[in-house]
Amino acid sequence: xxxxxxxxxxxxxxxxxxxxxxxxxxxxxxxxxxxxxxxxxxxxxxxxxxxxxxxxxxxxxxxxxxxxxxxxxxxxxxxxxxxxxxxxxxxxxxxxxxxxxxxxxxxxxxxxx
Amino acid sequence: xxxxxxxxxxxxxxxxxxxxxxxxxxxxxxxxxxxxxxxxxxxxxxxxxxxxxxxxxxxxxxxxxxxxxxxxxxxxxxxxxxxxxxxxxxxxxxxxxxxxxxxxxxxxxxxxx
Numbered sequence: 483x484x485x486x487x488x489x490x491x492x493x494x495x496x497x498x499x500x501x502x503x504x505x506x507x508x509x510x511x512x513x514x515x516x517x518x519x520x521x522x523x524x525x526x527x528x529x530x531x532x533x534x535x536x537x538x539x540x541x542x543x544x545x546x547x548x549x550x551x552x553x554x555x556x557x558x559x560x561x562x563x564x565x566x567x568x569x570x571x572x573x574x575x576x577x578x579x580x581x582x583x584x585x586x587x588x589x590x591x592x593x594x595x
Numbered sequence: 596x597x598x599x600x601x602x603x604x605x606x607x608x609x610x611x612x613x614x615x616x617x618x619x620x621x622x623x624x625x626x627x628x629x630x631x632x633x634x635x636x637x638x639x640x641x642x643x644x645x646x647x648x649x650x651x652x653x654x655x656x657x658x659x660x661x662x663x664x665x666x667x668x669x670x671x672x673x674x675x676x677x678x679x680x681x682x683x684x685x686x687x688x689x690x691x692x693x694x695x696x697x698x699x700x701x702x703x704x705x706x707x708x
Contacts, residue, residue: 514695525599525685525699571638578693581628582651585638 484509488572488586495562496594503557503589505572510550513578517546517557518571520588526571530557562593597622599688599700607706613674616703620667620688626650627669628697629661632683641684644669645692673705681707 485508495501505515514533518526530539530546532555538547545558559566569590573583600619608614620627629641640653644663661671667688673680683704687697 516695523683523701523704525701526687526697527699528697531695573638575695579651581626581643581687581689581693581695581697582640582653583630583638583697584640585630587637 484512484574484576484584486572486574486584486586488570488589490589491587492590492592494592494594497563499562499593500558500560501562501591503559503570503572503591505555505557505586507553507555507574507584509576510553512550512574512576514575515546515548515555516573516575516583517544517555518573520569520571522568529570559591562591564593564595567591567593599686599698601684601686601700601703603703604701605704605706607708608676609708610676610678612676613672614676614705615670615672616684616686616705618669618671618686618688618700620669620686621698624688624690624698625667626689626692626694627663627667628687628689629669629671630685630687631655632685632702633679633681638685641671643692650692676707678707681705 517529532548543560569588571588573585626645628643643651663669683702685702
């Protein structure tokens, strides 16, 4: 059974710092991996999606990497800003059929000005 | 273009009652998925509908059910509510079955007293 773990559960950094969020999964047979952002009381917004054949994806100050063989992904946030404060969730999809995602419990990030 | 709309936004019920939650996908989207989010278990997949048919189901008891209408709107029903059913219920829509781009609504916060 696939399990997704995110460490740390919470992180506080000062504005401007570069940071890395970690995600690990137990079964390397994934179809893709996504990073989402969730603001308090809100739904999820997709940040980056990495296909199983890819090693990384970039969008602005965000860079996500994927190492399928070791079952790990990282989300790198450069030059953090207070507006980056949110919960970041990692999710894996097992196969192409259907959209069922298996989520980690998230890392809650707080960026202070 | 309107996003995914979930109603109601908040709901308070008592144990033993039943509840129906509604989700209107983005116009043109035909696939709808439901997730339950709790502090203890995180986000867990409930079920997915496409063309009025349930395509995939998560590991939840039969008290949780859903359906999709011809206009792609979806409802989920929870019967005989338990305290542990208190959660944020999120709906996500996508253009077609298996589509990687999911768009989430803001959710329905259900409290069971």
